[in-house]
Amino acid sequence: MSHPLGDSLEVYSDQGANWVRCTRCSHVIARLEEHWRKRCERRTFPPTKAGPLMTILVGHYVLQKLYCPGCGALLESDMVEQS
């Protein structure tokens, strides 16, 4: 089994298991069955980091960015509800 998982990740098989790894640095991030997002470097910022028109989201959402733990490649940027 081998297939892409978006732009900078891929799924591959090894030793009887399926893994998610970074295509830029080959860092193995997680088993496919795990939530790979939980194994990424995660940083949160005020919504306005994504632009001045995001002011309305302040207090409700934060901008969450996920990075490859191996090379720091940006994998995902999303507004998530502020906990």
Added chain:
Amino acid sequence: MLIRNVDPITFEVLSHRLHQITREMGITLERTGGTVTTTQQHDYNASLYRPDGEIMAAGETYGHHVVCAGQAVKRILERFGKEEIYPDDIFLLNDPYLAAIHNPDVYIICPIHHENVLVGWSATFVHVSDIGAMTPGGDSPEATEIFQEGIRIPGIKLVERGKLRRDVFDTITHMTRQPEAVGLDLKCEIAANNVAKARLQAMYEQYGPELMNAISSEMIQYTETILRNRIREIPDGVWSERLTIEADGPCKLTLTLRKEGEQLVFDFTGTDKQVRKGINLPFHGTCGFCFGAVLYSLAYDLPKNHGVLRPMEVIAPKGTIVHVQYPGPISMSTTSSGFGVGFLASSVLMQMLATSEKWRHEIVAPQASHRNCRHSGVNQYGRYCPFINMAHGALDGNGARVDRDGVDSGGSYMSVPNVEWMELHYPLLYLFRRHATDSAGAGKFRGGAGVESAHMLHDAPEGKIRGVAYGVAGLRNSGHGMFGGNPGAPSVMVLLQNTNANSLVGANKSPVDLSEIGGEPNFLPYCNFELKQNDVLYMRVASGGGYGDPLERDPERVRGDVLTGLVSKAAAREIYGVVLNGEGCQVDLAATQAQRKKIREEELRGPQ
């Protein structure tokens, strides 16, 4: 061999000819329609069906209405039976609890006979200018039950054996606030269906029923076979997405897509219960929006027909926002939960395509729609009309793609009249309508910029007009980013009260900056409101989400966006890490490299 009974050349020619009939139906609607919603905004559908209601040719407009109009054909068949359906009959249906999505979208359905045998159906809808609901135009934010949302017709013969039933026609139009305009819209639908009937009958005359029946059956089989093959090539998996709509509190819509073999299962389990606000969607509407998402992502190049539906299953628990039970209100469903379902379905499909080497190049950052407004009142010529869907959603910025930016104000199916036309026909003055700076989601490829506008009253005899605020209310009602791309700016609708816009215009000034206009801002939820003298309505529609890391965007592209005003110099520096020097905004490559390194290092040092 995909095509079993028909030679491939005949198949191609005739399947395109069927598609052309749907296009000609659409052109007929545009040229004969009674309201701008049909003639300029293109809020309509035109499609062909097989005798049992299966989609023969979906046309080029709304995927969701294609499915629902097919449902309407089935309901007409059930209600009248073939023995009461005569050549040259035409039926009308707008009941959302049977087949339609909301009452103002009136389906006109026409059986098509060849030598007295039923060989197919045509169907259209237009959004008529009024349907007798508690709010002019149909979208009724204060309705708590379907009974407040206007005339609801489960299927009626509007034309019998070629003769318009004047009593029925007058009864329907007289229950609306604008009988003449609604009458014109119903007649334009009749005209479009007459065109479809003439063209399809001509094909039956020319080619005979045997070949024509084989063609329509083979077209569906062809689309289904290719689509199933495409789905099978993609790895199995499960993907999910959520959306919150604010309607007197958060209403959560949840979708999980399970892809197994050649089957796509769209499961809305977990979606909130229906509410006493017209954002609820009938189940056939939910199926229709999922159909549209599959059609536009995996089947856009195939004959558009029932074959797209066959590999799909939709699960939506009864009594939820996506499967409303009687008598829940639905009048705002299309532009709220409907577009919401369309977003969810697109998002999970894009996540699925991202796992396919072949299909990941087709990904478009998904769009969670926008806010919109409709006005009614007395215009500058002293005439009352439930007049205008502002339709600015037609100016949404589109999502970015794997290899290119989203289209600025690319919109979707609809169009929007120019500002001068609006001002000529309605008591409105636009202060501006333009691309909003820094609205597009940043990315290696950025989203399309959405439009912002501000309008006020001008020459309104009553000194006010009514407004209704609808669309997707909520903070995440815009484009979502993919693979590091930022989301687009939220869509907002703000009523600025007690502004100084009138005195500025009176002094021959053209205020183009909100800070000049002043006033007290009120962010509009789902509501009715009044636009009065000294008020300004500011609307910003959706902008596209970005694709990929903004720090990897070609600096020259960022420079180009700064020069055209789509991106501010500050955003170029802080979001894209591009340093521009001087009035010509020349890219300082060394400083840009250093700035990008600094941004990423600072991000990674930031709070976890």
